[in-house]
Amino acid sequence: MNRDMLSRRLQRKGYEVVIAVDGLEGVRMAESEKPDVILLDMSLPEIDGWEAARRIRAGGVAASIIALTAHAMSGDREKALAAGCDDYDTKPVELSRLLEKIEALLNRKTE
Numbered sequence: 001m002n003r004d005m006l007s008r009r010l011q012r013k014g015y016e017v018v019i020a021v022d023g024l025e026g027v028r029m030a031e032s033e034k035p036d037v038i039l040l041d042m043s044l045p046e047i048d049g050w051e052a053a054r055r056i057r058a059g060g061v062a063a064s065i066i067a068l069t070a071h072a073m074s075g076d077r078e079k080a081l082a083a084g085c086d087d088y089d090t091k092p093v094e095l096s097r098l099l100e101k102i103e104a105l106l107n108r109k110t111e
Contacts, residue, residue: 002091006039009095015102023047030056035063036109037102040085042069042076050083057084064105068093 007017018033020026023044030038038056042049053065067080070091077088087101 002093003041006093006095013099021045023049023052026052027055027059030061030063031059034061037105038063038065039098040065040067041091042067042071042080050079053080053083053085064109066098066101066105 003019007019010017018029018035020029024046026038026040026044027047029035038061040049040053044052047055049067049069053067056063056065064087065085067076067083067085067088068091069076069080069088080088086105089098089101
């Protein structure tokens with residue numbers, strides 16, 4: 001439900017959105033779709049977001065990755081960055097904050 005709601009809100013802001021339902025599908029889609037930004041839930045079925053991020057990076061995908069987690073534990077941000085993520089945000093998602101992070105990463109790619 002949260003995934004669908006966030007997807008609709010991003011589409012209304014003009015973003016093209018594709019959705020994977022588990023970590024393995026996310027890795028495959030990252031390689032085939034070549035997105036600019038990946039919003040990666042860390043609690044995914046099949047393989048978790050930490051492993052998905054490592055595989056996405058190992059596959060040479062250049063997309064910026066924002067880790068999304070409800071687990072805001074000490075060290076999670078560092079763990080996400082070490083796995084290959086470019087940024088980190090907590091759930092529930094605050095849309096304005098997430099949009100700022102997306103735009104910052106997109107702008108970094110065009111500089």
